[in-house]
Amino acid sequence: MNPVPAQREYFLDSIRAWLMLLGIPFHISLIYSSHTWHVNSAEPSLWLTLFNDFIHSFRMQVFFVISGYFSYMLFLRYPLKKWWKVRVERVGIPMLTAIPLLTLPQFIMLQYVKGKAESWPGLSLYDKYNTLAWELISHLWFLLVLVVMTTLCVWIFKRIRNNLENSDKTNKKFSMVKLSVIFLCLGIGYAVIRRTIFIVYPPILSNGMFNFIVMQTLFYLPFFILGALAFIFPHLKTLFTTPSRGCTLAAALAFVAYLLNQRYGSGDAWMYENRVGDHHGPRSVDGECGLLLRPPFA
Secondary structure, three states: OOOOOOOOOHHHHHHHHHHHHOHHHHHHHHHHOOOOOOOOOOOOOHHHHHHHHHHHOOHHHHHHHHHHHHHHHHHHHOOHHHHHHHHHHHHHHHHHHHHHHHHHHHHHHHHHHOOOOOOHHHOOHHHHHHHHHHHHHHHHHHHHHHHHHHHHHHHHHHHHHHHHHOOOHHHOOOOHHHHHHHHHHHHHHHHHHHHHHHHHOHHHHHOHHHHHHHHHHHHHHHHHHHHHHHHHOHHHHHHHHOOOHHHHHHHHHHHHHHHHHHHHOOOOOOOOOOOOOOOOOOOOOHHHHHHHHHHHHO
C-alpha cells in the first residue's frame, strides 16, 4: 500500500487553483466566441473562440485527475465512512451554499433579461424542474459530479486497495502511448453510448440531472481514477510531471482533432449531437485530447 506522504504536494493545489481561475477567462471568452452562450457578441472573434476551445480541451480533465489524486490520499488516511463524510462535506456544502448565493440570483436575472419571466407560469411541472436543474446547478456541476464520484469510489477504491494487497505494484508499467490508447478507446466508447442514447431516447439527453449525474460522471470518472492511480504508482505520476516533446506534439495534434470535431462534428454527424443548455458537454475526442495535454501543462 502506498504510504500517505508526510508533506502535502502544494504544487498540485496550485495547479488546481489555476484551473479554477481559468474558468473566468473561459466564460468571458464564451461571450465573444462563436459558441452559443447566455449573451453573445454580434461579431464573434476567431481568436477568442480558439482560446475558449483551448481551455475547454484540458481544464476539467486535469482538475479531476488532481481531485482523484488527493481523494485517494485521504482514503488511506481516514476510515471509510469518515472519508466519505469528509469528502462529501468539502464539496457538498460549498455547492449547496452557492446555489442561493450565486446561481439562483443569476437564474432570476436571466429570466428577466431574456424576457422569459412572463412565460414561466405556463411551463409544465417537468419543464420547470428541468430548467431549475440546469440553471441552479449550472457552474456548480463539477461539485455535484465529485459527490457522485466519491460515493462510487467507496467501492472502487476498496477494490483498488484490495487488488494492491494481493499483487506486486512494483511490476506495474505505464507508458503515455498505452494510456493514450486507453483514453482514446474510452472517448470512443463514451461517444457510442451517447449516440445510442440519442437514437433510442433523445429527450433524456436534455434532462439536467441525467446529464450531470450520469453523463458527466461517466465521462470524467476515468480521469478521477487515473489521479488515484498516479498517487499509488510514482512512475505514473512522473509521466505527468515530466515535460515531453513527444507528448506536447501529440497534445497539439489531439487539439487539432478536437477543433475539427467542434467545427464539423455537429448536427447530423455520427460522433456528436447538440443538446439544449449543455455548453460544457464533453466532445468525443476530449478523452484523448485532455490526457495528452496534461503532461506539458501539469
